[in-house]
Amino acid sequence: MRLGRPALPEWVRRLPEVLMIWVPLLLSAAHLVSFSLWTIWISFTPSTLVPVSGWVGLRNYTAVTASRNWQIAFDNLLLFGCAFVVLSAATGLILAILLDQRIRGENLLRSIFLYPLAVSFVVTGTVWSWLLNPGLGIQKLVHDLGWTSFKFDWLIDRDMAIWTIVVAAIWQSSGFAMALFLAGLRSVDADIIKAAQIDGAGPVRIYRRIILPSLWPITVTVVVIQLQFAISTFDLVRALTNGGPGIATQLPALVVYDLMFQRSLLGRGAAAAVLMLLILLAVLLPYAGWRYVQRRRALHA
């Protein structure tokens, strides 16, 4: 076709394109698959300081799950996961409903509720650790104001410290739930609401019967994403309590780091990482199934 040019073989001509398509995609896909298998493999070996081959069956897993560190981390994750997800979704929903009332300065308010998401957990965790520190923050302020019997020492209280992480995490990410809920509220069919109003339904009734039920799919999405975040929480705890006091605010992600890089128990660290993945799958697989059923229904409707 192109006269006057030496014809390059087809595969040479197409080489740059093939490289550009395949190299990044293959690197990305291959590292995900091979790294996951690698970590799973190490979790079954007796590796300590360096990875070694060998097979110890489930020994690393039983050692991890039997350790006090992991048991506390797992209990904390259950409590933190549930409390954080429920409270941040509720806060996000309330914020979204308030912002949906055609109020002035909606854009400014939305920006205020969302800004923590743009900042590192290291930064926000540090700031919260000051505010919650009884000798520096809110308790000290109230004491200085004269109310000396006031007590707010969750940060150093073994039973309450995990709640400080819940508080900081809610502050950090309920803006995200708000953004999704707000999009959902704005997409409710205005005609149905008009019709209900003509029928004499009040605002509370309209919210309860029409608007909130239509938010279910968004609620599920919010819950799953926040749970995913809760399971891998690391930076926030590291900056806020560093797992303390003692190991009272330990979470699985900190246990993995501790085993791998502070105690050099690679096999056990890998086993803990795989356990984290299993917890995540326990959340994601039902969600994927639910999404699949929803999509099937949408197709057949």
Place this chain on the structure above:
Amino acid sequence: MRERSFAPSRIFIYLAVALIAAAWLAPLAVVVLNSLRTNEEIAQGSMIGWPQHLAWSNYAAAWSGFCVAETCAGIRPYMLNSALVTIPATIFSTLLGAIAGYAVSLWRFRGDNWIYGIVTLGLFLPQQMRLLPWTIVLRDIGLINTLAGLVLIHTIQGLSFTTLFCRNYYVAIPHELIRAARIDGAGFFRIFWRIILPLSGPILIVTVIWQFTHIWNEFLYGVTFTTGQQQPVTAALIALSAAVADIPQHGVQSAAVIIAALPTLLIYLLGGKYFVRGLTAGAVK
């Protein structure tokens, strides 16, 4: 959309949002005020208080005089590290993601759905599953404890997000446009430069903001793969708060926290709309 009469009481609504907004701004206000107070002033009262006179020197100390782990150059070198990691990794992962997204959505090739599916698994896989392999790979290729190593990690891992963003945007481009260009003899790259890129403005802004924010704020890889002078600013902040645990320097620390947060806060202020778009695009897969 909603009728004004919908609200039971406007005053109650305004009061509620004002209170919550104040609570949301309080941590930022506290850290800004503290960055202007002297250490003695904070030690006498609490972390919550008005500066008696503005101690701007905290910023100078945090930027270039403060000691973090033996060296006394403030957080300036660590800010530079973060920039040297974040800027290239953001550019590479965005460009490669745009090409990959275009390839899987419009160019199509054998196995594209499969490989796209595997790449998006990266959105879910916990970082902890990749820590050990990355350590070994970085050591073997000689990039452990280097900024280049972090750039490599963030570029490859970022592809999951950037490919997803771009692919979801490109599927809306009519296939006829590509088909017509191919009939006219345009190849993969010519179509990308001439047709796809000029249409990509909005999604590239979203992707760049998203990647920049994520990579700048990242901490786990920073502490795991780098030490001392090579660490990004997030890791340095933690080292700093450990270093001053004995002699509290909250004024300087507050200034350091603000400086470290400034790049992403500025991006959020300038491109908030696109940031939110990235959030919701990442959420509704």
